[in-house]
Every structure is written in C-alpha cells, then in structure tokens.
Amino acid sequence: MPTRPDIEAVAEEVFTALADPSRRGILAALAAGGPATATDLAARLPISRQAIAKHLALLAEAGLVAAEPGERRRVRYRLRSAPMQVAQQFLAALARDWDRQLDALQDHLNAVNAAQPTRKKRNGHE
DSSP, rough: OHHHHHHHHHHHHHHHTTSSSSHHHHHHHHHOOSSSSSHHHHHHHOHHHHHHHHHHHHHHHHEEEEEEEEEOOOEEHHHHHOHHHHHHHHHHHHHHHHHHHHHHHHHHHHHHHHSOOOOOBTTEEE
C-alpha cells in the first residue's frame, strides 16, 4: 500500500485528471463500452480524435487508463481502477479526520450548553 505522501500524490493526479469534463466523459465511455481506441472514442464523444489522444495521455499519466497494443498497430485504452481506489482511501481518511474534529466540536458545544444556567420565564416572557 502507498505511504501517506504517495497516497496524496496519487490522489492529486486523479483529482487533476477528473477535473476536466472531457476526461470524465472519456472515462465514462471506457467504463460503459470497455477498451477502445482514440478513434473509437471520437466516434462516441463530441471530441476530436486528437483531443481525445491528448486527454488519454494525461489519463495514462495519472494511471487511470492503460494503453494496450491492438490489431494493426492500433492502441486500445482500458480503465485502471487502482489510482481511483487510492483517491477513495485519501478521501475516506480525510472524512475520518473531519468527523473527529466535528465530533470534538459537538462535544464542546454540548458541554458549554450543559454548563449554562437555564433562564426562567417571567410572565410568559424571557
């Protein structure tokens, strides 16, 4: 399993890759249709083959897709889930940290409220 700095580096690459809607569309197309070439993806998406090739290079750099040799020197791209799982671990750890902080704040506010004297109503008014 990657160390904490490695997890953060992988998560950063994943989040950077996912920040672009075109790259998210490419990943969704690969998830729905399985491995595909840039030309196949261009036929399914409103993006040029050249733009798809550039996006695929960034997705490959982030580890989210892997290039495989195909028929007639065509390169097919398939999804890789490992970097996404690392990013999910990063988010889960971040959520746990926030949950601890929020629980501590809630405990503090409950203690403050419990320590305050209750006000009595006089003549129906506070």
